[in-house]
Amino acid sequence: MEFEGIKNTLKKHGFKVSCFRNKEEASAYLNKQIDGKSVGFGGSVTTKQMGLYDSLGTHNEVVWHWVIPEGIDKKEWLAKAMTTDVYIASANALASTGEIINIDGAGNRVSSLVFGHDKVYYLIGRNKIADNYDEAILRARNTAAPMNSKRLGRKTPCAIKGDRCFDCNSPERICRTMTVTWRPTKGVDTEVVLVDEDLGF
């Protein structure tokens, strides 16, 4: 996939951008960039597919609520991930016009992506890129969220029918807040890592 256009748009908007052919190259880059830091992760299939918790964990302090050490309370671990030097997550969609869309249930991921860390990395596979802002919102709501609901085994109409968002009122609804990141938030060094592979949902 040609990343040149979106790369230039994101750079014009103040993001750092790096592009890779595959997740192995992206992972090697991140392991060079992040060393001796505390690193928090958002819930992210992309991160899992890249094996970053394990590789970065060999030379950084890593905190992820998908891997909670025995005896630690989940809430405490979620809070700890919000105070690390570096934060890593993906996006539910990236518009070619530069907007980054994320939908969250607990809000830990979206809040950490915009505040509280020196450095934030968005890891984004080519499958997350939409033609424009409206398409990106549609993707986040009708593709990413239903797939995540299904992955989490939620009893929501999207997980059962698997085709689209029903804007449900289910108590198990995972879509409770949505962020649109237009520009890096003040004081946060924000880098978009584009990978020319399908990653996550």
Ligand code: SF4
């Ligand atoms: S709002 Fe409900 S139906 Fe729509 S994607 Fe989220 S959980 Fe599924």
